Amino acid sequence: MADVGVRPARRADAGAVAAIQVRAWRQGYRDLLPAPVLEQVTGTEAEAVWRERWSEAVTAPPSPRHRLLVAVASDLVVGFAAHAPAEDPDHDPAATAELLTLLVDPLHARAGHGSRLLAATVDTLQDDGHETLVTWAFEGDEVLRAFLASAGWAPDGLARDLDMGTPVRQIRLHTDITRAPSAS
Template sequence: MADVGVRPARRADAAAVADIQVRAWRQAYRDILPAAALDEITSADAMKVWRERWAEAASTPPSPRHRLLVAVASDLVVGFAAHGPAEDPDHDPAHTAELLTLLVDPLHGRAGHGSRLLAATVDLLREDGVTTLISWVFEDDKVLRTFLGSSGWAPDGTARTLDMGEPVRQIRLHTDIAPE
């Protein structure tokens, strides 16, 4: 079996993270997002912006509680997860964090990388004293909803609609990560 694990992202990982993000979005969201919006956020120009943003997230995050993790297999970045303090007004950021994104390269899916990223995220957040983890997901993203649901996540009844040229609905999921 290949050497696999999760580690904090480095600035040098930014290109790989952006590449994975674009490939994963193109596959996962092709039937969820309006085509024009998907084309725009996965364009060559957008890719440059994503690379810069991920480099900044890895090297100078907005706070010590913002983290970017990468899943690796034989030293190849195959997925990533980002989290930070919850910003929703109905949550206390001292005890609630938000899983901002969790994506695995479609070329390396179904190999446990997503589960390792989620477990590493939870471990770090527990060390920070976080007891609740939330995430906004597209309502029609059955794959992510099923993955998170299998780990104990559930809708909390909160929803929002994004204007992406057409309305696209997101729901907020949550899970209790307090140590038992």
């Protein structure tokens, strides 16, 4: 088995992260987003913009609690997860964080990288004192929703429609990440 793990992203990872994002979105969102929107956010120019944004996320995050983690296999970046304090007004950002994205390269899917990324995200957030983790997922993204459900996530009853030429529904999911008290 290849040497695998999760680590904080480095500036040099930005290109790999952007490429993974584009490949994962092209495959995973092709039936969820209108074709013109998907082309706009995954085209060559868009990939260059994402590369710059991910580089900035590593070198100049908005706060120390905004983080980008990468999954690696034999020193190759194969996935990533980004999280930040929750911005939804019904959550306290000191106690609730938001999983902004978690994507694994389709070429390396189903090898445990998503689970490792999620576990590392939770560990990091627990160290920061967060108790709850939320994320927004496309209602039709059955793969992500099943993955998160298997890790203890559930819808919290909130939904929103994104205007992408036609409304695209997202639902908010949440999970409790409070550490169990240690036995003394």
